Amino acid sequence: MTSQAIGYMDSGVGGLTVVKEALRQLPYESVCFIGDQARLPYGPRPAEQVREFSEQLGQFLTAKNIKMFVIACNTATSAALEYLQKTLPIPVIGVISPGSRAAIKATKNHRIGVIATEGTIKSNAYEKAILSKDLQNKVFSLACPKFVPIVESNEYKTKIAKQIVDESMAYFKGTDIDTLILGCTHYPLLKPFIQEAVGPDVKLIDSGAETVSSVSLLLDYFNLANESSHKELPDRYFSTGSADRFKLIAGNWLEMDDLNVTHVPVESLSLK
Known part of the structure; x- marks a missing residue:
């Protein structure tokens, strides 16, 4: 259980500011991130629609066997945090x-x-x-x-x-x-x-940076922290938009040139 990745979602690449802090504060925890670049920005959208999109991304990452879900998006946190805390089978935290x-x-x-x-x-x-x-x-x-x-x-x-x-x-x-x-x-x-x-x-x-400190505390509280002195799983990144564009911006921000980025078609995210 403790070797599973922590899941992160955002409307685009912004949530990588949270991931960057997670990589610093929690170096042995694996990352599983999805950015919904095909449907950004979330800010002008109705709250109900943002909640639906957030639920889709939450289900997508939960299917990847994550142990905690971080809504690394303020708009999605305000629209969907309470709902997802009730409906997802893992701890959910917002920013x-x-x-x-x-x-x-x-x-x-x-x-x-x-x-x-x-x-x-x-x-x-x-x-x-x-x-x-x-x-x-x-x-x-x-x-x-x-x-x-x-x-x-x-x-x-x-x-x-x-x-x-x-x-x-x-x-x-x-x-x-x-x-x-x-x-x-x-x-x-x-x-x-x-x-x-x-x-x-x-x-x-x-x-976002403050959120990672809370994630660290919750990992201990729920006894979910990785007990190994290394990552058990590789970090994975997904985007509903262009994987190449995501990799360029993410690579610059995270200072990494070997990111594993996969394109996820929006049509595959329908709620089940």
Whole structure:
């Protein structure tokens, strides 16, 4: 049981920011990741549709005999976490609660910013999670729909990316936030531009990285941690879009050139 892979899903490559942290924090745990690039972005889609897509990806990875399912997508977490926790036969974890807890711990003046997709912002998931733990906080939320396409097109290091980030982050001028949650797993790839735009005194919270710490705790709690001093299974990556495009972006971000990437047709993901 303990040698099984941990499953991760995202609407595209953004969830690889979670995987990158998992590879660092949990080096002996195997990875089984699927990115739904053929149907991204999830942010503008109705919550019910995002839930359906998430369930499809969850069933796909569960069939690969994973031992835990990580929804490495904030939009999918807000739409599907509670449902999948009830319906899948393995532990399921999302990225919103870990990111919220980290922000509450980090803030000194109780003024917290959140940037995320339209779907996540519309759900008020972060604001609800933060205020449920500490009503002293004031939350400033901003949807950044242009960020995901920049990352998925592999343009996240360009001047255009910097311009879009600067224009978006102008929203926070005058809010006096001291903490900003990157509420989409694509956004850490834009972290240098975001940090420059909001200034060095604002603490950036990577919700995906915080999630891996929770995964580590849950592996111990459920007695699921790999007991070997090496990976028992190879890491596997799947994409509903172009495997070559996924491999290019993923290879750059993870600093690996030998990724095992397989294309999965969307039609094969129908719910059973």
